[in-house]
Amino acid sequence: MSDVARLAGVSIKTVSRVVNDEPAVHPDTAERVMAAIEQLGFRRNLGARNLRRGSTTGTIGLIVEDVGNPFYSELNRAVERIATSFGRQVLTGSSEENSDRERELVLEFCARRVDGILVVPAGLQHGYLVPEMRAGTPVVFIDRPAGDIVADTVLVDNLGGTIEAVTHLARHGHRRIAFLGDSPDIFTAAERLRGFREGCVRNGISYDESLVSMGTPTPDSVGDAVKRLLDGPDAATAVIAGNNRVAVHLLRALAHAEHRPAMIGFDDFELADLLNPPVSVVAHDVSALGHAAAELLFARVQGDQSPPRKVVLPVHLVARGSGEVAP
Amino acid sequence: MSDVARLAGVSIKTVSRVVNDEPAVHPDTAERVMAAIEQLGFRRNLGARNLRRGSTTGTIGLIVEDVGNPFYSELNRAVERIATSFGRQVLTGSSEENSDRERELVLEFCARRVDGILVVPAGLQHGYLVPEMRAGTPVVFIDRPAGDIVADTVLVDNLGGTIEAVTHLARHGHRRIAFLGDSPDIFTAAERLRGFREGCVRNGISYDESLVSMGTPTPDSVGDAVKRLLDGPDAATAVIAGNNRVAVHLLRALAHAEHRPAMIGFDDFELADLLNPPVSVVAHDVSALGHAAAELLFARVQGDQSPPRKVVLPVHLVARGSGEVAP
């Protein structure tokens, strides 16, 4: 900026005035300054500006498990949309379902003085956030609640959705239903398992633990579970996939099976309707999840001091075929 | 920091020393400072630090068309991985295929003094980047080259891939092949169309413009194209989808068709192998694209001054079934 000032033959403050469109600058002077800016390729340093003004940095942080997962990238997009409408930019990070990495990212974001943080939490302990939140960085939890602190949270109705799935299958005559879920350490997985259990009870099906398989889904783990749960005399006649990744692995494992069980997935996914048979799912609006969380965050950024809110978004069953076959 | 200093009864500089793990601080003093830091929830302001040190900000910018598109989110993930290994964080933005928005994002990133920018360019004019690049912000173009400047670029072999697709179809007896591409303003779309043409020539097929449909893919636009190209006496017997989004819309349009043409998509996508028939594609390694671009960017960040490089990554045809049916 001082280079610009020198070239234009004015003071540094006048350059600042021009850059900030402040009034009380003579048009001729302004023009000279503009020319100098152009010539030198000057661009105001936002970091210095924010430091001096004590204003916000105009950035928010978003931490998800994996920005490459379509579920999270749709979330990312929704968040970005809201952030843009508030004139903010988004720093993203993947926690890889690792709570140390999550913490690292959060603290780094705080050191960068982001205006707020959206996080799909990996761990169960979030005490480390208390000082940051007290220092004025709002945090909103997405898809999973905070472990041990009270904070704004936006969830989907995991329990209700899974109950609905079980009920739907029961209505089509299934009594032996298997449940394939992600690691039970993950809130959504645990909650959906709880919904599965509750769904069985409500439909007069005895809950059979041997029909449940939980764990980080890999092609092998899901393949093994399929062999175990869907073979033999006591085989399950229907199966619920606990999330989109389980569903994908499950579909691949079932692709060449002789007789396929009925199936319902939790989380919708692209092309589900084009598979054979089309896959029925418990769907929810991922964009709405991102929107709601981001809107809540920006309300906090703008000073909303009301007590922490918990929002639960509805889910709905989309019957496409795979869940409507008889045993 | 001055609060911490006051509480610990030391100078501000000593706090700085403790925070930076500098030697020459008495253990007792350090402990007192640490306690004060803990008590006050102090966190160093990275913005101020970077300003003072004149160092890099530890961030890079990534601009794609849409962070929610699986293709770009996979790219995002690959870039993030490299960035993390270099201790950097990633600011992301969606240009929405709008060159003004792209420019806005780039300039905002520059004002934030990112260490470098990765961009999937939307427009054809990048002169606005020259001052920024001269000022020392390296820029690497991904998937599409810069419009009117020379810069580092990482592409995939669009031409070769499409030629291969045509050849593959020709080998299976097809003579009337349709091509559905994205808007010809997009480099990859234009290039793949060129490959289609060249592929026809090489295989002794007369290039028939009436079998080509280019434009931003929507369910309707693709549906209309399908009706036009695949009906009637002169209908195409095979079709090439110019990118992953065209492919998805095409599959949906064909889902209930009586006799389906042979089909090959450009860009692989999840579940392609589970459709009926499984979809043959010209695949390329999106992660490798991100890796290569990010590695190149960080080489520049670290001072590599060699002439701009152009990297073209290979593609390969994955035959799964949809491309291997006779006319």
Next chain:
DNA sequence: GGTCACTATGACAACGTTGTCTCCTCTGGG
């Protein structure tokens, strides 16, 4: 005992901005 090396600490300036205050020069009204 004086010098030297070394440890531990602080004062101060500077990074690139912008808010505040001040100063100078007009213009127009009395």
Next chain:
DNA sequence: CCCAGAGGAGACAACGTTGTCATAGTGACC
């Protein structure tokens, strides 16, 4: 002709850090 007021511009400090230099204290050695 004087003065009030407005318009235009600059000097200076401050934002939160850290690099440089200075200083005080402590042993160890000749």
